[in-house]
Structures are given as structure tokens and as C-alpha cells.
Amino acid sequence: xxxxxxxxxxxxxxxxxxxxxxxxxxxxxxxxxxxxxxxxxxxxxxxxxxxxxxxxxxxxxxxxxxxxxxxxxxxxxxxxxxxxxxxxxxxxxxxxxxxxxxxxxxxxxxxxxxxxxxxxxxxxxxxxxxxxxxxxxxxxxxxxxxxxxxxxxxxxxxxx
Numbered sequence: 001x002x003x004x005x006x007x008x009x010x011x012x013x014x015x016x017x018x019x020x021x022x023x024x025x026x027x028x029x030x031x032x033x034x035x036x037x038x039x040x041x042x043x044x045x046x047x048x049x050x051x052x053x054x055x056x057x058x059x060x061x062x063x064x065x066x067x068x069x070x071x072x073x074x075x076x077x078x079x080x081x082x083x084x085x086x087x088x089x090x091x092x093x094x095x096x097x098x099x100x101x102x103x104x105x106x107x108x109x110x111x112x113x114x115x116x117x118x119x120x121x122x123x124x125x126x127x128x129x130x131x132x133x134x135x136x137x138x139x140x141x142x143x144x145x146x147x148x149x150x151x152x153x154x155x156x157x158x159x160x
Contacts, residue, residue: 003058007049014038014045018112071112082107089148093121098141100126107147116151122159 018038025031052058082105093101101123108117123142138158146153 003049003052010048011042011045014041018042021147073100075109075114079107082116085149089121089145092148093126093141093144096140096144098108098123098126098137102142103145116149116155119145119149119151119156120159121145121156124159 016147018035021034021038022031025034048128049058079121086103086105089103090101101121102125103123105116105119106118106120107114123137137160141158142153142156145156
């Protein structure tokens with residue numbers, strides 16, 4: 001355990017012991033003396049590392065070897081983020097003249113964090129405004145979707 005972790009644990013332990021003593025003590029004149037002694041113990045625990053800090057011997061690092069990311073939570077958050085991205089892309093495509101386009105993002109779970117493997121944009125039911133009728137729908141939709149998600153355009157499939 002690092003110096004900083006041990007210091008925090010000692011303060012926490014002294015405070016917990018003080019709270020326990022406070023709860024167990026009967027009301028009376030002795031209780032105020034016990035509270036005073038506990039306060040001095042807390043104060044001593046807080047001041048304990050000062051000589052080590054002044055001598056440069058105190059370790060301020062925190063040992064994170066026992067902590068790790070919750071993979072299920074990371075996956076859940078990533079999936080929610082991409083579900084929101086689907087809705088945002090559908091709205092953005094509607095603003096670009098592809099009202100009713102349906103976006104589906106497919107994730108791959110090979111690494112630590114899921115990543116976009118493929119995106120399918122279905123514009124078969126989309127109502128295309130008159131000014132967009134003579135454009136290359138596939139290139140326009142695929143290029144916009146790829147740039148919005150920060151992926152290569154080859155990962156975007158447009159169904160029309």
C-alpha cells in the first residue's frame with residue numbers, strides 16, 4: 001500500500017473508532033474527555049506524514065493495481081452512445097433531404113472497447129426532396145455518415 005493510501009486509511013480508521021466510542025459512551029462528564037482524546041488522535045493521524053513529506057520520503061502515488069474497468073459497463077455506455085448516434089444521424093440526414101432514412105450501427109467486440117464494424121443506411125423509404133433527385137445518393141449518404149462517425153466510407157452500406 002502506498003504512503004498516501006495508508007495515510008487516508010489511518011485517518012478513516014481513527015474517525016471510525018471515534019464514532020464508535022462516541023456511540024458506546026454513556027452521557028456524562030467522561031464523554032467530553034473521550035471526545036477530546038479522539039479529536040487529538042484524528043489530529044495526530046492527519047499530521048503524521050508531515051515529517052516524511054519534509055524529508056522527501058513520502059510516497060504520493062496511489063496503487064491502482066487492484067482497480068480495473070467494468071467491461072460490461074463500458075460496453076453498455078458505448079452501445080448507448082451509438083444508439084444516440086443513430087438517431088442523430090437520422091435527424092441530420094433528414095435535414096440534408098433524406099427524410100425517413102434509417103441508420104443502424106453494428107459494433108465489433110474484439111478489443112477492449114467496442115468499435116464500429118459496419119453502418120447500414122436504409123433510404124428505401126426515404127422521401128428525397130426535389131433538389132436532390134439527380135445526385136448520387138450512395139456517395140452522398142455514405143460520405144456524410146462516414147465523416148460524422150469518423151470511420152472509413154467502405155464501412156457504410158447504403159440501401160436504396
